[in-house]
Amino acid sequence: MHFAAPEMFGSTEYYVGAGICALIAMVITWRDPPGMLDNVLLFLFKWGIVASGLVFFIWGIGYKLEFWGEHNPDVVFSSAFDTILPNLAVLSGVLLLVSGWVYWRLR
Known part of the structure; x- marks a missing residue:
């Protein structure tokens, strides 16, 4: 870090x-051989990644719908933060939802 x-x-x-x-x-x-601690840590990593992706998706939708963030319609130029990050958040959320649906169908 x-x-x-x-x-x-x-x-x-x-x-x-x-x-x-x-x-x-x-x-x-x-x-060590796979035990309870390994299973707990892997469970936390797996579902932590899913939860953080969903939170990122919700933030992206809210930012695109102007629920939060500084949106000024008089500004001619926008930063990369205003265009790329919300789109990336929406894309990651859609990918999470589609992969979850595919996983559910194959199960």
Whole structure:
């Protein structure tokens, strides 16, 4: 984290990212036979990724519908944040929903 985002050092996001990296490293280097701790960590990772993707999707829909964010119709130029990120959020949510539907159909 320190080399990837040094400007975030000391913030809450920095420590959350460092914790996530530590958990991923712990799962990768875990050398015991699969047990309850492994299953719990993998469950948290799997459903944590799905939950964060859905939250990102909801944020993108809300931003596109102007529920939140700073929208000024008088501005001629928009930033990449106003165009790319909400579209990426909507795309990731659609991909999550389609992959969930395919998984459900194949099960």
